[in-house]
């Protein structure tokens with residue numbers, strides 16, 4: 731997954747997190763309509779405010795979203811949230827991220843500096859204040875096993 735974020739550099743990559751309950755078991759990469767639609771010149775001018783803003787834009791291709799969603803259902807899982815990368819920016823949500831966020835999902839942001847993965851943080855939007863709050867998470871070795879153990883299948 732981090733390699734996926736690195737390979738997309740300097741563009742943002744995005745996709746969905748699939749799993750059950752609180753456990754993410756899979757990452758499914760989705761097409762980024764903004765990056766696919768890029769005008770080369772817009773990204774070449776780094777350091778320029780406008781190109782920085784462009785770099786924090788992603789738009790999940792609805793077709794890949796639907797594909798991921800049906801894949802998740804077929805496997806008894808569901809979409810838990812959305813991930814995207816921040817090339818050369820910290821793993822903190824931007825104003826753009828906040829505007830497009832939905833309270834039903836968790837957002838994980840991968841920070842990629844000069845093409846190398848640096849860190850990841852998870853954010854959820856508060857339904858009342860509509861501000862992002864950071865969530866703690868832990869990495870489990872075998873999420874599917876972990877899920878069975880904790881009996882997370884029942885709400």
Ligand SMILES: [Zn+2]
Nearest residue numbers: 786823824827
């Ligand atoms: Zn962002």
